[in-house]
Amino acid sequence: MVRRTLRPPFTIPQLVISMEKLEYHFSTPSIKPAVGAVICGVVGSGNLEVLVRPADTAASCTIEIKTSARGFGNIWQAVLAEFISQHAVGGTHIAINDMGATPAVVTLRLGQAIRQYAGDLR
Amino acid sequence: MTTENGSARSLRHSYFEATARQRLSWLLDEGSFRELLSPTESSPSTHLAALDIPGAFDDGVVIGEGALNKKPVFIISQEGQFMGGSVGEIHGAKIVGLLRRAQRDKPSAVLFLVDSGGVRLHEANAGLIAISEIMRAILDTRAAGIPVVALVGGSCGAFGGMGIVTCLCSAIVISEEGRLALSGPEVIETVAGVEEFDSRDRALVWRVTGGKHRYLMNDCAALVEDNPVAFRDAATQLLADNAFAPPGLAAQQKNQSRLQARLEKFKDMRDGLQVWQALGIQDPAAIPMMNCADLTRLQKELYT
Numbered sequence: 468m469v470r471r472t473l474r475p476p477f478t479i480p481q482l483v484i485s486m487e488k489l490e491y492h493f494s495t496p497s498i499k500p501a502v503g504a505v506i507c508g509v510v511g512s513g514n515l516e517v518l519v520r521p522a523d524t525a526a527s528c529t530i531e532i533k534t535s536a537r538g539f540g541n542i543w544q545a546v547l548a549e550f551i552s553q554h555a556v557g558g559t560h561i562a563i564n565d566m567g568a569t570p571a572v573v574t575l576r577l578g579q580a581i582r583q584y585a586g587d588l589r
Numbered sequence: 590m591t592t593e594n595g596s597a598r599s600l601r602h603s604y605f606e607a608t609a610r611q612r613l614s615w616l617l618d619e620g621s622f623r624e625l626l627s628p629t630e631s632s633p634s635t636h637l638a639a640l641d642i643p644g645a646f647d648d649g650v651v652i653g654e655g656a657l658n659k660k661p662v663f664i665i666s667q668e669g670q671f672m673g674g675s676v677g678e679i680h681g682a683k684i685v686g687l688l689r690r691a692q693r694d695k696p697s698a699v700l701f702l703v704d705s706g707g708v709r710l711h712e713a714n715a716g717l718i719a720i721s722e723i724m725r726a727i728l729d730t731r732a733a734g735i736p737v738v739a740l741v742g743g744s745c746g747a748f749g750g751m752g753i754v755t756c757l758c759s760a761i762v763i764s765e766e767g768r769l770a771l772s773g774p775e776v777i778e779t780v781a782g783v784e785e786f787d788s789r790d791r792a793l794v795w796r797v798t799g800g801k802h803r804y805l806m807n808d809c810a811a812l813v814e815d816n817p818v819a820f821r822d823a824a825t826q827l828l829a830d831n832a833f834a835p836p837g838l839a840a841q842q843k844n845q846s847r848l849q850a851r852l853e854k855f856k857d858m859r860d861g862l863q864v865w866q867a868l869g870i871q872d873p874a875a876i877p878m879m880n881c882a883d884l885t886r887l888q889k890e891l892y893t
Contacts, residue, residue, distance in 0.1 A: 506628045509608050510645040511670030518628050518646055533643040558650035564633070564643045 489532040489540055491547055497525045497557035501586025508576045515517065515565040515573060516582040522560040534565035546570045550577045598817040601704065601872050604742045605694050605766045609651050609668035612702050615817035615826065616679075616740075617655035625651040626683055634677045636712040645671045652687040654696065658825045663691045666702040667779060669745035674705030676750060677712040681719020688726035692733040695819040698828055699730060699737045701758060706773060707749020720750035727757045728836050735843055736760065736833040740820055741767040742813070746798065748773045759833040760810035762823045763800035764882070769808070770798040794878065796861030799878060801884055806851070 500521050508516040517586065544582055548554075554577075561580070568576070582588045592870045597621035598615040607615070614622060626647075633644030647715060649671040654663050665684050667674040676684075691699050709718040717804075727737050736759035746754040746768030755761060755769055763769065774797075787793060804812040810827060813819035827833075834840050855864050865873035867892060878882070 486643050504627070504629045506646065507608075510643060510672075511667055511669045517630075520629060535643050545781060548791065562646070564645055566643060 469525050473495050474509060485537065486535050487540070488536045489534065489543055491530045491532075492543065493528050493530070493547070493551045493556075494526060494553040495528050495551050495557045498555050498559060498581070498585055500584055505580060505583040510564045511564050513567055513569065513572065515563055515568040515576055517576050519564045519584045520560045520562070521557045522558055523560045528556045528559050528561060530563065532563045532565060534563075534567075536565070536567045542570060543573075546573050547577075550574060554578070554581050556581055557584075561562045598821065600818055602766060602814045602817055603815055604817055604820055605744055606819075607817070608670065609649075609702065609704065612743075613651060613653075613655075613666040613819065615663050616702070616821050617657055617661065617662070619620040620741075622653055622664070623655065624651060625687065626652060630757055631683070632679065633710065634679055634709075636677060636709075636715060637746045642711070646745075647675060648683065649682045650683050652683050657697075657700065657821070657828065660697040660828055662828075663687055663694075663696045663699045664702070664870075665699065667704045667743070667751075667795060669704035669743040672709060672711075673709075674703075674743065674745045674751070675707065675709035676719050676723070678715035678719055680709070681716070685719070685722045687774055688723070691730050691735050695733075695735060698759075699735060700824060701737055701739045701755075702743070703739050703741050703747045703751055703755050704743025704745050705746050705747060705751040717750070720754065720763045723750075723754050724757055725752060725806060729801055729834045731757075731759055731833075734835070736828075736831075738762065738827055740824065741769055741800070741809075742794060742815060743767070744818060746770075756808070757836075760827055761803075761808065762811045762813060762820060762827070763803055763809045764813050764815045764819070765795075765800045766815050767800040767803075768795070768798040769803050770792065774798070774877045786822055793860065796877070799861075801879075802861045802864070804884065805870075805876070805888055805891070807888070812881050812885055812888070817834075819881075827881040851857040 504520045506518045509512055510516050620644045628646035629649050634648050639645040649668045651666045665687055708720055730737055739755045739758035742764035750771055752769055752771045774794045777786040778788040800812055803809050811823040813823045858864050862873045865876055
């Protein structure tokens with residue numbers, strides 16, 4: 468008699484629901500805040516919130532991300548590098564809570580946040 | 590803290606589609622809002638962090654003080670886009686803290702911009718306790734002589750525990766798009782079956798829980814169009830009338846018997862259309878297409 472160990476007829480995929488924390492540092496010319504910290508966006512589906520705060524380091528910027536979509540570190544790096552090349556954001560700390568926003572939405576939100584921070588948008 | 594409140598209030602903006610921060614900046618006198626526990630001072634939910642879910646810096650609710658038509662008011666604005674406006678531990682604590690501060694500082698009113706499906710289930714008991722603390726704080730605030738006005742017109746409506754909280758407020762302002770009930774349509778369908786309630790039938794959902802139905806049932810003080818100007822005007826008018834009843838035992842008992850009589854009268858009905866007919870409305874089928882002004886006139890005729 469052949470004995471077989473019981474096992475399911477198909478492999479059950481491991482469901483990973485966990486957020487990823489990313490952190491990036493960029494050298495960039497400094498920006499002057501208009502009023503202090505600003506927030507824009509909402510942590511909703513396909514959206515993100517961006518919180519920009521003044522920081523001590525005048526010629527650099529730290530960007531901290533918490534995202535529900537794992538494994539997109541390279542794309543974040545590319546989107547942020549492009550953003551840094553377009554805007555001077557030194558002397559800030561940028562924190563992001565993301566719920567699966569697309570790169571285009573991230574770019575627009577970052578631009579919006581930094582314009583608010585500089586006082587160009589009310 | 591600056592927030593994305595760039596655009597001035599206008600009839601062309603939708604209250605339903607706006608964010609919590611846009612709504613409160615539209616509601617209050619321009620530039621009067623001062624946020625308490627702003628995103629830099631508040632902290633995201635530790636429960637969500639433990640579950641590896643990204644939180645929001647303000648935990649989905651904005652609180653603070655400002656002015657409405659030059660009267661000092663406190664304001665609470667829930668963000669429906671963040672986890673359905675659900676009430677977690679920090680979210681609830683911010684609301685309760687503001688209501689207790691209102692009892693101390695005595696503003697003219699507290700405006701509660703409700704947009705929530707109720708308890709944040711991820712936070713289980715902490716969320717349930719938060720809801721019960723909010724209920725207590727609302728009643729304490731009203732007992733202290735400060736009216737709490739609920740404004741319901743967000744995409745999540747006011748459901749679950751937040752449905753109860755809304756009904757405990759001094760007055761409710763609702764739009765046609767707003768919804769107010771206890772169990773949400775999908776919950777009812779899941780528990781009792783699609784024969785009981787078809788949550789995909791959007792028109793039915795609104796005929797049973799929507800703003801027009803709530804207003805016709807005399808549950809709300811005002812029915813308004815879906816724009817920031819209408820909500821602001823209705824809240825301003827309620828504060829000017831100042832006809833809020835304190836939450837006394839006699840008033841509660843009267844309300845209880847009103848609700849029992851209603852349950853008896855309408856309990857076998859399955860659709861708002863049947864209820865409106867039983868209320869004595871000549872052409873119930875015309876209600877869904879009616880505008881706020883006409884519906885308000887009709888409601889006044891029913892209840893005078």
